[in-house]
Amino acid sequence: MSQQVTPVIPSQDAGMSVPEPGLRRQVMTYTDNLMLVRHRMEKGWVGARHSHPHEQMVFILSGKIQFESPAGTFLVGSGDSFIVLGNIEHQASALEDSEVLDIFTPYREDYAPKA
Template sequence: MSVTHRDNDNMTTPEPGLRRQVMSYTPEMMLVRHTMEPGWVGAAHSHPHQQMVFVISGHIVLTTPDGDHTLKAGDSIIVAGDAMHQARAFEASEVLDVFTPYREDYA
């Protein structure tokens, strides 16, 4: 068993305004930390993985097929696998995402 420590210095930047740190994972699930700059708008996308989003800090809106969902610190939501979704940050934000199964493209 190993511990993955928070590491701001080694986060990746998959797109402007978004930083990512892959935390702990197994083939069944993965924990990923994301930080977003104010005004960041992510690309609309889908993936086969179920995704649980927990907002640590900030204010984001997640758009899913059933509408816009405003999320602030302490809020969470589940995005079904294959559902088209898009996030945007209204202030500096940090979220934890849990994916199941794990994302091979992030590992």
């Protein structure tokens, strides 16, 4: 019988990586086609402007984020969501301590835990 459900990944603040000052990351669960990532940002964090080929769905669990893209700048807060299409340059900054869930498709090899 093939595996139909991935193992449960518990939320662990202590196990989060720190890819840059003010940002913590936990890769939750993923397949080759989909990845769920939890990010915690400290108030005042400004992320690097970047792009990636993955589509990204963003859900704000708590806090307030300013988001910039070629389409403009907007604010999002707790309960809000939006999608960033692949290869679109964007940047986020935290106006408050914030927690975000990001879903990427396909999964991000650069985020995947190293075996």
